[in-house]
Amino acid sequence: MTHLVGPLVATTFVDALTFTVAAAIVLAGAVGVVVARNPVHSALMLVMTLFGVAVLFVEQQADFLAAVQVIVYAGAIIVLFLFVIMLLGVDRREVFGRENLRGQRPMAAILVVLGLAGIFLLGFGAHWATGAPSVAGRANAAGPNVAKLGTSVFTTYLLPFEATAALLVIAVVGAVVLVRRTPGARGPDDQDDAGLEEHPGADGGDGTLAFGTGGEASGDADDGDGGERGDLGHDDPALGSTHERKMTS
Amino acid sequence: MSLGGDWYLALAAIVFSIGAFGLLVRRNIIVMFMCVELMLNAANLTFVTFSRMLNDIGGQSLVFFVLVVAAAEVVVGLGIIVAVHRRRAGATADDLHILKG
Structure with missing residues:
Protein backbone atom coordinates (compact mmCIF):
# COMPACT_ATOMS: atom_id res chain seq x y z
CA MET A 1 0.00 0.00 0.00
CA THR A 2 2.20 2.80 -1.11
CA HIS A 3 -0.03 5.18 -3.01
CA LEU A 4 -3.61 4.91 -1.99
CA VAL A 5 -4.70 7.72 -4.28
CA GLY A 6 -2.16 7.58 -7.04
CA PRO A 7 -3.33 4.86 -9.43
CA LEU A 8 -6.74 6.41 -9.91
CA VAL A 9 -5.58 8.51 -12.82
CA ALA A 10 -4.21 5.54 -14.76
CA THR A 11 -7.53 3.72 -14.83
CA THR A 12 -10.60 4.27 -16.84
CA PHE A 13 -13.76 5.69 -15.44
CA VAL A 14 -15.56 2.38 -15.91
CA ASP A 15 -13.04 0.54 -13.76
CA ALA A 16 -13.33 3.07 -10.98
CA LEU A 17 -17.10 2.95 -11.18
CA THR A 18 -17.13 -0.86 -11.12
CA PHE A 19 -14.90 -0.96 -8.09
CA THR A 20 -16.94 1.67 -6.28
CA VAL A 21 -20.25 -0.05 -6.88
CA ALA A 22 -18.88 -3.51 -6.05
CA ALA A 23 -17.17 -2.22 -2.92
CA ALA A 24 -20.40 -0.59 -1.78
CA ILE A 25 -22.24 -3.88 -2.36
CA VAL A 26 -19.59 -5.84 -0.47
CA LEU A 27 -19.54 -3.47 2.49
CA ALA A 28 -23.32 -3.21 2.70
CA GLY A 29 -23.61 -6.99 2.63
CA ALA A 30 -20.90 -7.44 5.24
CA VAL A 31 -22.53 -4.98 7.60
CA GLY A 32 -25.88 -6.63 6.93
CA VAL A 33 -24.55 -10.06 7.89
CA VAL A 34 -23.49 -8.74 11.27
CA VAL A 35 -26.47 -6.48 11.92
CA ALA A 36 -29.42 -8.55 10.72
CA ARG A 37 -31.42 -10.09 13.53
CA ASN A 38 -32.81 -12.93 11.47
CA PRO A 39 -30.25 -15.54 10.31
CA VAL A 40 -32.07 -15.90 6.98
CA HIS A 41 -31.49 -12.22 6.31
CA SER A 42 -27.86 -12.68 7.30
CA ALA A 43 -27.52 -15.48 4.76
CA LEU A 44 -29.03 -13.35 2.00
CA MET A 45 -26.74 -10.47 2.90
CA LEU A 46 -23.83 -12.89 2.68
CA VAL A 47 -24.95 -13.79 -0.86
CA MET A 48 -24.79 -10.09 -1.68
CA THR A 49 -21.26 -9.84 -0.38
CA LEU A 50 -20.19 -12.94 -2.30
CA PHE A 51 -21.54 -11.52 -5.55
CA GLY A 52 -19.72 -8.27 -4.93
CA VAL A 53 -16.48 -10.15 -4.33
CA ALA A 54 -17.09 -12.10 -7.55
CA VAL A 55 -17.40 -8.79 -9.41
CA LEU A 56 -14.10 -7.69 -7.92
CA PHE A 57 -12.54 -10.99 -9.05
CA VAL A 58 -13.70 -10.35 -12.62
CA GLU A 59 -12.34 -6.82 -12.39
CA GLN A 60 -8.94 -8.31 -11.52
CA GLN A 61 -8.91 -10.82 -14.39
CA ALA A 62 -9.64 -13.83 -12.16
CA ASP A 63 -12.53 -15.05 -14.29
CA PHE A 64 -12.52 -18.69 -13.26
CA LEU A 65 -12.47 -17.86 -9.58
CA ALA A 66 -15.38 -15.48 -10.02
CA ALA A 67 -17.41 -18.27 -11.61
CA VAL A 68 -16.41 -20.69 -8.87
CA GLN A 69 -17.25 -18.10 -6.26
CA VAL A 70 -20.78 -17.75 -7.58
CA ILE A 71 -21.34 -21.45 -8.19
CA VAL A 72 -19.76 -22.91 -5.07
CA TYR A 73 -20.34 -20.18 -2.51
CA ALA A 74 -23.62 -18.60 -3.54
CA GLY A 75 -24.94 -21.75 -5.14
CA ALA A 76 -23.93 -24.48 -2.73
CA ILE A 77 -22.66 -23.17 0.58
CA ILE A 78 -25.37 -20.57 1.13
CA VAL A 79 -28.03 -23.09 0.17
CA LEU A 80 -26.53 -25.42 2.77
CA PHE A 81 -26.68 -22.62 5.35
CA LEU A 82 -30.29 -21.84 4.50
CA PHE A 83 -31.18 -25.52 4.59
CA VAL A 84 -29.75 -25.91 8.07
CA ILE A 85 -31.43 -22.70 9.25
CA MET A 86 -34.79 -23.89 8.05
CA LEU A 87 -34.28 -27.47 9.21
CA LEU A 88 -33.34 -26.47 12.74
CA GLY A 89 -35.72 -23.55 12.94
CA VAL A 90 -33.11 -21.28 14.48
CA ASP A 91 -34.56 -18.21 12.83
CA ARG A 92 -35.40 -17.02 16.31
CA ARG A 93 -34.74 -13.46 17.27
CA GLU A 94 -31.55 -13.14 19.19
CA VAL A 95 -31.68 -11.52 22.61
CA PHE A 96 -29.37 -8.55 22.29
CA GLY A 97 -29.83 -6.97 25.68
CA ARG A 98 -28.17 -9.64 27.76
CA GLU A 99 -24.41 -9.90 27.87
CA ASN A 100 -23.01 -12.91 29.60
CA LEU A 101 -19.51 -11.55 29.45
CA TRP A 128 7.63 -7.31 2.17
CA ALA A 129 7.51 -8.02 -1.54
CA THR A 130 10.87 -9.44 -2.50
CA GLY A 131 10.55 -9.01 -6.24
CA ALA A 132 11.52 -12.63 -6.79
CA PRO A 133 10.23 -14.19 -10.00
CA SER A 134 7.01 -16.11 -9.66
CA VAL A 135 7.15 -19.85 -9.12
CA ALA A 136 3.65 -20.72 -10.23
CA GLY A 137 3.59 -18.74 -13.44
CA ARG A 138 2.87 -15.27 -14.70
CA ALA A 139 -0.64 -14.02 -14.14
CA ASN A 140 -0.57 -11.84 -17.25
CA ALA A 141 0.91 -14.42 -19.63
CA ALA A 142 -0.86 -15.12 -22.89
CA GLY A 143 -3.83 -17.45 -22.85
CA PRO A 144 -7.05 -17.76 -20.92
CA ASN A 145 -7.20 -17.51 -17.16
CA VAL A 146 -8.48 -21.06 -16.74
CA ALA A 147 -5.53 -22.50 -18.65
CA LYS A 148 -2.99 -20.67 -16.52
CA LEU A 149 -4.73 -21.57 -13.29
CA GLY A 150 -5.10 -25.20 -14.38
CA THR A 151 -1.45 -25.43 -15.33
CA SER A 152 -0.46 -24.05 -11.96
CA VAL A 153 -2.78 -26.31 -9.97
CA PHE A 154 -1.88 -29.48 -11.85
CA THR A 155 1.88 -28.97 -11.94
CA THR A 156 3.20 -26.80 -9.13
CA TYR A 157 0.42 -27.57 -6.70
CA LEU A 158 -0.34 -31.15 -7.68
CA LEU A 159 0.30 -32.64 -4.25
CA PRO A 160 -1.93 -30.12 -2.41
CA PHE A 161 -4.58 -30.79 -5.03
CA GLU A 162 -4.46 -34.50 -4.25
CA ALA A 163 -4.62 -33.67 -0.56
CA THR A 164 -7.83 -31.70 -1.08
CA ALA A 165 -9.42 -34.86 -2.47
CA ALA A 166 -8.62 -36.66 0.77
CA LEU A 167 -9.83 -33.63 2.73
CA LEU A 168 -13.19 -33.64 0.97
CA VAL A 169 -13.68 -37.35 1.61
CA ILE A 170 -12.79 -36.88 5.28
CA ALA A 171 -15.23 -33.96 5.51
CA VAL A 172 -18.07 -35.98 4.02
CA VAL A 173 -17.41 -38.95 6.31
CA GLY A 174 -17.08 -36.63 9.29
CA ALA A 175 -20.37 -34.91 8.55
CA VAL A 176 -22.16 -38.23 8.23
CA VAL A 177 -20.69 -39.46 11.52
CA LEU A 178 -21.58 -36.21 13.27
CA VAL A 179 -25.23 -36.11 12.33
CA ARG A 180 -25.83 -39.85 12.51
CA ARG A 181 -28.25 -40.91 15.19
CA THR A 182 -26.86 -43.63 17.44
CA PRO A 183 -29.50 -45.49 19.45
CA GLY A 184 -27.71 -45.83 22.76
CA ALA A 185 -25.91 -42.50 23.02
CA ARG A 186 -28.09 -40.30 25.18
CA GLY A 187 -26.97 -37.86 27.77
CA PRO A 188 -28.67 -36.91 31.04
CA ASP A 189 -29.64 -33.59 29.50
CA ASP A 190 -31.97 -35.19 27.04
CA GLN A 191 -34.81 -35.77 29.42
CA ASP A 192 -36.40 -32.37 28.97
CA ASP A 193 -35.69 -32.07 25.31
CA ALA A 194 -38.20 -33.21 22.94
CA GLY A 195 -39.06 -36.66 21.87
CA LEU A 196 -36.97 -37.06 18.82
CA GLU A 197 -35.70 -40.34 20.14
CA GLU A 198 -38.38 -40.89 22.73
CA HIS A 199 -40.65 -42.78 20.43
CA PRO A 200 -38.72 -43.56 17.32
CA GLY A 201 -41.44 -45.54 15.69
CA ALA A 202 -44.30 -43.25 16.59
CA ASP A 203 -45.16 -42.16 13.13
CA GLY A 204 -44.56 -45.46 11.49
CA GLY A 205 -41.12 -44.59 10.21
CA ASP A 206 -42.35 -42.97 7.03
CA GLY A 207 -39.52 -40.53 6.92
CA THR A 208 -41.40 -37.50 8.23
CA LEU A 209 -39.88 -37.73 11.67
CA ALA A 210 -36.89 -35.54 11.03
CA PHE A 211 -38.82 -32.79 9.31
CA GLY A 212 -41.57 -32.91 11.90
CA THR A 213 -39.03 -32.36 14.62
CA GLY A 214 -37.52 -29.45 12.73
CA GLY A 215 -40.91 -27.82 12.51
CA GLU A 216 -41.42 -28.32 16.21
CA ALA A 217 -38.12 -26.72 16.95
CA SER A 218 -38.99 -23.65 14.93
CA GLY A 219 -42.42 -23.39 16.42
CA ASP A 220 -41.10 -23.68 19.91
CA ALA A 221 -38.25 -21.34 19.34
CA ASP A 222 -40.47 -18.65 17.86
CA ASP A 223 -42.55 -18.52 20.97
CA GLY A 224 -39.95 -16.15 22.23
CA ASP A 225 -39.44 -17.66 25.65
CA GLY A 226 -35.82 -18.00 24.76
CA GLY A 227 -34.44 -21.40 25.15
CA GLU A 228 -35.59 -24.51 26.88
CA ARG A 229 -37.92 -26.66 24.93
CA GLY A 230 -41.07 -27.76 26.53
CA ASP A 231 -42.69 -31.10 26.07
CA LEU A 232 -44.18 -30.31 22.71
CA GLY A 233 -42.45 -33.36 21.44
CA HIS A 234 -44.76 -35.63 23.29
CA ASP A 235 -47.57 -34.73 20.98
CA ASP A 236 -48.02 -36.41 17.70
CA PRO A 237 -45.03 -35.16 15.70
CA ALA A 238 -46.73 -34.85 12.36
CA LEU A 239 -49.78 -33.01 13.62
CA GLY A 240 -47.81 -30.67 15.83
CA SER A 241 -45.35 -29.78 13.17
CA THR A 242 -47.83 -28.86 10.49
CA HIS A 243 -49.89 -26.83 12.89
CA GLU A 244 -46.96 -24.89 14.22
CA ARG A 245 -45.38 -24.34 10.89
CA LYS A 246 -48.56 -22.67 9.73
CA MET A 247 -48.53 -20.51 12.82
CA THR A 248 -45.00 -19.37 12.43
CA SER A 249 -45.01 -18.72 8.73
CA MET B 1 -6.57 -1.65 -16.40
CA SER B 2 -8.11 -2.05 -12.97
CA LEU B 3 -7.72 0.23 -10.03
CA GLY B 4 -4.59 0.03 -7.96
CA GLY B 5 -4.36 -2.93 -5.67
CA ASP B 6 -4.25 -0.74 -2.59
CA TRP B 7 -7.94 -0.05 -2.84
CA TYR B 8 -8.73 -3.74 -2.97
CA LEU B 9 -6.47 -4.48 -0.03
CA ALA B 10 -8.08 -1.75 2.03
CA LEU B 11 -11.54 -3.05 1.18
CA ALA B 12 -10.50 -6.59 2.10
CA ALA B 13 -9.09 -5.40 5.43
CA ILE B 14 -12.34 -3.62 6.25
CA VAL B 15 -14.46 -6.63 5.32
CA PHE B 16 -12.21 -8.86 7.40
CA SER B 17 -12.63 -6.54 10.38
CA ILE B 18 -16.39 -6.49 10.00
CA GLY B 19 -16.39 -10.28 9.94
CA ALA B 20 -14.17 -10.47 13.02
CA PHE B 21 -16.41 -8.02 14.87
CA GLY B 22 -19.48 -10.04 14.00
CA LEU B 23 -17.79 -13.23 15.13
CA LEU B 24 -17.01 -11.66 18.49
CA VAL B 25 -20.37 -10.01 19.03
CA ARG B 26 -23.04 -12.33 17.68
CA ARG B 27 -24.20 -15.33 19.69
CA ASN B 28 -26.18 -17.23 17.10
CA ILE B 29 -23.86 -20.03 16.01
CA ILE B 30 -24.92 -19.96 12.38
CA VAL B 31 -24.43 -16.21 12.09
CA MET B 32 -21.01 -16.56 13.69
CA PHE B 33 -20.24 -19.16 11.06
CA MET B 34 -21.31 -16.75 8.32
CA CYS B 35 -18.94 -14.18 9.76
CA VAL B 36 -16.13 -16.72 9.38
CA GLU B 37 -17.11 -17.04 5.73
CA LEU B 38 -16.93 -13.25 5.46
CA MET B 39 -13.37 -13.30 6.78
CA LEU B 40 -12.44 -16.10 4.39
CA ASN B 41 -13.76 -14.05 1.49
CA ALA B 42 -11.76 -11.03 2.55
CA ALA B 43 -8.64 -13.21 2.58
CA ASN B 44 -9.54 -14.52 -0.89
CA LEU B 45 -9.87 -10.99 -2.19
CA THR B 46 -6.44 -10.20 -0.77
CA PHE B 47 -4.94 -13.25 -2.49
CA VAL B 48 -6.40 -12.33 -5.86
CA THR B 49 -5.25 -8.73 -5.48
CA PHE B 50 -1.70 -9.77 -4.67
CA SER B 51 -1.82 -12.22 -7.55
CA ARG B 52 -2.48 -9.29 -9.86
CA MET B 53 -0.05 -6.92 -8.16
CA LEU B 54 2.86 -9.35 -8.09
CA ASN B 55 1.93 -10.92 -11.43
CA ASP B 56 1.90 -14.45 -10.01
CA ILE B 57 -0.84 -16.98 -10.71
CA GLY B 58 -0.05 -18.75 -7.42
CA GLY B 59 -2.35 -16.40 -5.54
CA GLN B 60 -5.29 -17.56 -7.58
CA SER B 61 -4.30 -21.21 -7.07
CA LEU B 62 -4.30 -20.57 -3.36
CA VAL B 63 -7.79 -19.10 -3.56
CA PHE B 64 -8.85 -22.29 -5.30
CA PHE B 65 -7.60 -24.33 -2.35
CA VAL B 66 -9.15 -21.93 0.14
CA LEU B 67 -12.49 -22.49 -1.56
CA VAL B 68 -12.13 -26.26 -1.20
CA VAL B 69 -11.17 -26.00 2.45
CA ALA B 70 -14.04 -23.58 3.08
CA ALA B 71 -16.50 -26.03 1.56
CA ALA B 72 -15.19 -28.87 3.75
CA GLU B 73 -15.27 -26.59 6.79
CA VAL B 74 -18.86 -25.60 6.14
CA VAL B 75 -19.92 -29.23 5.84
CA VAL B 76 -18.30 -30.27 9.10
CA GLY B 77 -19.32 -27.10 10.93
CA LEU B 78 -22.95 -27.35 9.95
CA GLY B 79 -22.85 -31.02 10.96
CA ILE B 80 -21.65 -29.97 14.40
CA ILE B 81 -24.37 -27.32 14.59
CA VAL B 82 -27.03 -29.86 13.67
CA ALA B 83 -25.69 -32.25 16.31
CA VAL B 84 -25.71 -29.50 18.96
CA HIS B 85 -29.22 -28.40 18.08
CA ARG B 86 -30.47 -31.94 18.20
CA ARG B 87 -29.38 -32.09 21.82
CA ARG B 88 -30.46 -28.58 22.82
CA ALA B 89 -32.80 -26.80 20.47
CA GLY B 90 -32.29 -23.08 20.14
CA ALA B 91 -28.80 -23.27 21.56
CA THR B 92 -26.63 -20.18 21.27
CA ALA B 93 -22.88 -20.09 21.59
CA ASP B 94 -23.25 -19.34 25.30
CA ASP B 95 -25.17 -22.56 25.86
CA LEU B 96 -22.12 -24.52 24.80
CA HIS B 97 -20.62 -24.03 28.22
CA ILE B 98 -21.97 -27.52 28.87
CA LEU B 99 -18.86 -28.66 27.04
CA LYS B 100 -16.78 -27.65 30.04
CA GLY B 101 -15.35 -30.68 31.72
Missing part, protein backbone atom coordinates in the same frame (compact mmCIF):
# COMPACT_ATOMS: atom_id res chain seq x y z
CA ARG A 102 -19.63 -7.99 30.72
CA GLY A 103 -18.10 -5.44 28.40
CA GLN A 104 -17.66 -7.91 25.60
CA ARG A 105 -19.03 -5.70 22.85
CA PRO A 106 -16.94 -2.61 23.60
CA MET A 107 -13.89 -4.81 23.95
CA ALA A 108 -14.66 -6.45 20.61
CA ALA A 109 -15.04 -3.06 18.93
CA ILE A 110 -11.79 -1.79 20.44
CA LEU A 111 -9.89 -4.92 19.44
CA VAL A 112 -11.21 -4.86 15.90
CA VAL A 113 -10.42 -1.18 15.43
CA LEU A 114 -6.92 -1.76 16.80
CA GLY A 115 -6.43 -4.71 14.49
CA LEU A 116 -7.64 -2.75 11.48
CA ALA A 117 -5.34 0.14 12.36
CA GLY A 118 -2.48 -2.33 12.67
CA ILE A 119 -3.22 -3.81 9.24
CA PHE A 120 -3.32 -0.36 7.65
CA LEU A 121 -0.15 0.79 9.38
CA LEU A 122 1.74 -2.32 8.34
CA GLY A 123 0.36 -2.08 4.84
CA PHE A 124 1.46 1.51 4.43
CA GLY A 125 4.76 1.13 6.18
CA ALA A 126 6.18 -2.25 5.37
CA HIS A 127 7.34 -3.58 2.02
